[in-house]
Amino acid sequence: MSTDTEPTTQLHGGRLVARRLKAHGVTKLFTLSGGHLFSIYDGCREEGIDLVDVRHEQAAAFAAEGWAKVTRQPGVAALTAGPGVTNGMSALGSAQMNNSPMVVLGGRAPALRWGQGSLQEIDHVPFVAPLTKFAATPQSTAEIPGLVDRALATAVAPHSGPTFVDFPLDYVFMEGDDAGVEPVTLSMADGPQPDGDAMERAIALLRGAERPVVMAGTNLYWGHGEQALLALIEELRIPTFVNGLGRGCVPADHELYFSRARGTGLKGADVALVIGVPMDFRLGFGGSFGEDTKLVVVDRAEPVRPHPRPVEAELYGGIPAILEGLRTGATGGPDRSAWVSTVRADETEKRAAEDEERNDPRGPLHPMRLYKELSEVLDRNAIIIGDGGDFVSYAGRVIDSYEPGCWLDPGPFGCLGCGPGYAIAAKVAHPDRQVVLLQGDGAFGFSAMEYDTMARLGINVVGVMGNNGIWALEKHPMEFLYGYSVAADLRPETRYDQVIEALGGHGEFVTTPEEVKPALARAFAAGRPAMVNISTDPTVVYPRKSNLA
CATH class of the missing domain: 3.40.50.970 (Thiamin diphosphate (ThDP)-binding fold, Pyr/PP domains)
Incomplete structure (x- = not known):
């Protein structure tokens, strides 16, 4: 041998x-x-x-x-x-x-x-x-x-x-x-649903709820829970709100998706299913829900911080399995059509109230008018990247997502300058899809040279800039607090589009609403990275309600 x-x-x-x-x-x-x-x-x-x-x-x-x-x-x-x-x-x-x-x-x-x-x-x-x-x-x-x-x-x-x-x-x-090259399967899929009292309590609460609501976020996406969530809300007739990477996990045109009526939905709920989202400043540290709302928390693993308010049941593990267990266990509850209609009525009213801003004829533009024009040329599977302060906050209110992974923003760390990196990766991963980079003129300065990367590598991202010549996220609150602002001004109508042209891209400068869609059409057709630099009104103040601290 x-x-x-x-x-x-x-x-x-x-x-x-x-x-x-x-x-x-x-x-x-x-x-x-x-x-x-x-x-x-x-x-x-x-x-x-x-x-x-x-x-x-x-x-x-x-x-x-x-x-x-x-x-x-x-x-x-x-x-x-x-x-x-x-x-x-x-x-x-x-x-x-x-x-x-x-x-x-x-x-x-x-x-x-x-x-x-x-x-x-x-x-x-x-x-x-x-x-x-x-x-x-x-x-x-x-x-x-x-x-x-x-x-x-x-x-x-x-x-x-x-x-x-x-x-x-x-x-x-x-x-x-060499240790060999055996392939390894990396999976974001999690374990089975948890057993025991917590699941029974959650099922009982959800089955008996007359005004249930879902608030879902980023870990729903990481846990591949979107299909199980859709099955649950359709079976149990639950109004649903999303934030972070949860956007698109319920299509924006789904009958049970809501965005404007969050106050009515979360405050008025008797039971809230909180899926894959921490109760941080974006949810008022738990205060976005009603005082009497009973909370059921679902996530991939135990939270890294304690919950800021008591919860009735905590379910950690495989999100699809947990949601399927809740769906099958909580069937047969009360008729929730009146509750869904109440939330829908508030949603419809709030959307109608935006019409004046969305049709605002002013130039420089109101950001809401800019986003109305943009939304009319976006594909259903367009990937939108937000990199900015107030300008992107408006986008978060009104730009709809229909598929998972189509909305990228800095998240709770709030780091400006992330957008070009995100956009490069998105277009490399999905070269046949629209990738639109929304940037404030302030955020642009953090990583503007990445348009050279895009031009050099043939990465055809379309940038849309809200150029109001200020750091609006800081200027308006500071003036409200002190009556003045410092370190919050940029140069109005700077021709950042010409910077993109110098780097090998396509540039457009827009000052009126009527110019937006033609400029966007040329940008999408340019076959190279593009920037549509749109002059926006610096006097517009975003109606901010978040408690940051």
């Missing part, structure tokens, strides 16, 4: 990284070129993973988060050592608060020279650890494949979120044993 063994294949560490990424189904790596990453680039080239190179590391990291948001698969960014990693930290914070599964691969000064002052030598792990679910550095080339596997698996496990691994320069250039 022969005792010979097959020789082990030796590959450099960067190739080992790439082989594990490929085994997990990763096809794109978002990055900005850095010498600490060369071996990873070489590995990706050999393994067929596309490099999408941007102009600032924050855009690479936001693109990784954007990829996760539109595909429900982990996005991956590679950031060079030192400032490359620190430049990506805002995106890590955003992904943490949005539960976005993403992996950041960092360059790192060589272990052999550690402590001697190599270029960009800094220990990243202590300062990225608070923003991630997992952060580590391999202690040898042999450890690289296992850490990449762990980072990807941890990113998708509930609660999903960002992870980080950095690679000493010497280890990724050294060779190590």
Whole structure:
């Protein structure tokens, strides 16, 4: 009998990284070129993973988060050592608060020279650890494949979120044993429904509710719960509201979808099913619901913070299984047609009250008129990215979504400048769909050079700018509080569209409502990244009600 063994294949560490990424189904790596990453680039080239190179590391990291948001698969960014990693930290914070599964691969000064002052030598792990679910550095080339596997698996496990691994320069250039390329199935699917008293209490409450309501959010999307939610609300006739990545999980033209009547729905409910959304400032820290509303909380895992008010039942695990259990268990309740009609009447009244603003003839434009014109040229599956303050707040009120993964905004971290990275990822993932980047003129300044990335790589995103010459989110509240504002003014009607033209894109400048749709049509037809720079009225004050603190 022969005792010979097959020789082990030796590959450099960067190739080992790439082989594990490929085994997990990763096809794109978002990055900005850095010498600490060369071996990873070489590995990706050999393994067929596309490099999408941007102009600032924050855009690479936001693109990784954007990829996760539109595909429900982990996005991956590679950031060079030192400032490359620190430049990506805002995106890590955003992904943490949005539960976005993403992996950041960092360059790192060589272990052999550690402590001697190599270029960009800094220990990243202590300062990225608070923003991630997992952060580590391999202690040898042999450890690289296992850490990449762990980072990807941890990113998708509930609660999903960002992870980080950095690679000493010497280890990724050294060779190590190839661990093989067996494919790995990464799934956002969660476990079964919970058993016991909590489910029984929730079923009893829901079955007896005369005025139930659903408030659903981002983790409904991450947990693939949209079909189970639709089945539940249609069976039990429950008015439904959504926020965050929950937008589109119930189509905006569904008979049980509501957006304007949230006060009536949440305050008037006797039972609220809160699915995959924390009771943070967006829900008034629980105060958006009526004082007597009984709350049932459903999520992928236990909350990271205590609930700000008592809840009657907590159900954690597989969201589809939980919702199916509630649907089958709570059938046979009271007739809820009058309750649905009450919420619908308020919704209809509030929508009608917007007509004056939506048809406002002024130029510079009211943002509501701008969005009326835009909504009339959007495809049903258009992906809309919001990157701004008041300008995007108006969009959040009136731009409708009909499919999951079609609305991306900064989320509760509120980091401006995320939009171009999100848009790049969305268009790379879905090249045949409209991708529209809504930007305030303030937000544009954070990452405007990514229009060069789009032009260089043929990524045909259409930007729509609300240009009011101010930081409206700060200027109006400050003037309300103090009677004056500081550090809140920009230059009115700056020709940002000409900046886009200089970078190789298509630019339009618009000052009247009648010009909007023709300009948008030309932008969509341009075959290159475009910016429709629309002058909006700086005196318009967004009717903000959120309690931020």
